[in-house]
Amino acid sequence: MLSHGMKQTGSISVHHLRGVIFAVLNPWVAVGILLLLAFFAAYMTALSWADLTYVLPATSLGYVLLALVARFLLHEHVSPLRWLGIVLITGGVGFVAGGPSLTEHHAALPHAEHTEDGNEPLAVATAKAPLLAEDTRNGAPQVRVTGKL
Amino acid sequence: MKAVYTWSAILAIVFASVVGDVLLARAMKQVGDVGALWRRAGPGIVIGRTLGNPNFLFGVTAMAVAFFSLLFALSWGDVSLVAPAAASLTFIGNAVAARIFLHEKVDRRRWIAASLVAAGVALLAG
Numbered sequence: 001m002l003s004h005g006m007k008q009t010g011s012i013s014v015h016h017l018r019g020v021i022f023a024v025l026n027p028w029v030a031v032g033i034l035l036l037l038a039f040f041a042a043y044m045t046a047l048s049w050a051d052l053t054y055v056l057p058a059t060s061l062g063y064v065l066l067a068l069v070a071r072f073l074l075h076e077h078v079s080p081l082r083w084l085g086i087v088l089i090t091g092g093v094g095f096v097a098g099g100p101s102l103t104e105h106h107a108a109l110p111h112a113e114h115t116e117d118g119n120e121p122l123a124v125a126t127a128k129a130p131l132l133a134e135d136t137r138n139g140a141p142q143v144r145v146t147g148k149l
Numbered sequence: 150m151k152a153v154y155t156w157s158a159i160l161a162i163v164f165a166s167v168v169g170d171v172l173l174a175r176a177m178k179q180v181g182d183v184g185a186l187w188r189r190a191g192p193g194i195v196i197g198r199t200l201g202n203p204n205f206l207f208g209v210t211a212m213a214v215a216f217f218s219l220l221f222a223l224s225w226g227d228v229s230l231v232a233p234a235a236a237s238l239t240f241i242g243n244a245v246a247a248r249i250f251l252h253e254k255v256d257r258r259r260w261i262a263a264s265l266v267a268a269g270v271a272l273l274a275g
Contacts, residue, residue, distance in 0.1 A: 047177035048184075056263075057263060063274070089270065091269075095261055
């Protein structure tokens with residue numbers, strides 16, 4: 001949307017800074033900026049709930065979405081190498097999504113907060129199950145030495 | 150010589166965006182669970198606490214530095230090199246930095262995920 005809007009407004013030069021104001025007034029650019037702000041707010045919220053190394057791979061699904069939109073809505077050609085990229089990203093996100101979302105530090109127990117929403121105690125319980133398995137696997141070195149994991 | 154400039158700018162992008170991401174993540178951990186805070190204290194407090202957090206402000210500044218480094222990199226190198234190199238190196242850099250500075254437990258699962266995503270992004274953005 002931003003690029004569409006900026007192509008409509010034309011190029012901006014340093015000598016004509018009024019062009020920047022016109023660019024912001026362009027509805028495409030304005031909506032693009034609003035969406036970027038929405039992305040940033042959602043990203044910050046996700047970071048308050050989960051680890052950076054969990055959130056970041058998950059946000060990379062945006063690249064996949066972009067490629068799929070380009071292919072099916074804009075009918076652009078997506079090369080086999082790019083399809084491979086989509087598969088790799090999806091696999092990576094699936095990998096990280098299967099694990100715990102948050103490193104448990106001693107003081108914080110944020111998982112308890114989610115039960116406030118009600119309705120999904122089962123989902124919370126299943127989400128915690130791999131967490132516990134993960135904790136025992138990496139938390140206690142003696143287990144790793146004796147158990148062949 | 151142009152390649153040196155380009156790669157320096159790429160490294161600057163990676164460094165600045167990793168610093169930015171780590172600072173933003175730390176800021177949001179300090180702010181706490183946004184959903185719970187929103188219900189308890191309202192959106193004003195959430196926004197106020199986030200914008201007033203020094204780590205958040207430094208993080209946003211680092212992100213701005215990363216953006217301008219991107220502009221420099223694009224003025225020296227091709228977008229088909231700069232975009233995938235910067236994006237995928239940022240994923241790897243973030244995994245390392247999150248482990249060291251945020252004490253996140255980056256286990257084998259997350260390393261594999263970071264590498265797969267980095268490779269995938271390199272292929273897609275290239």
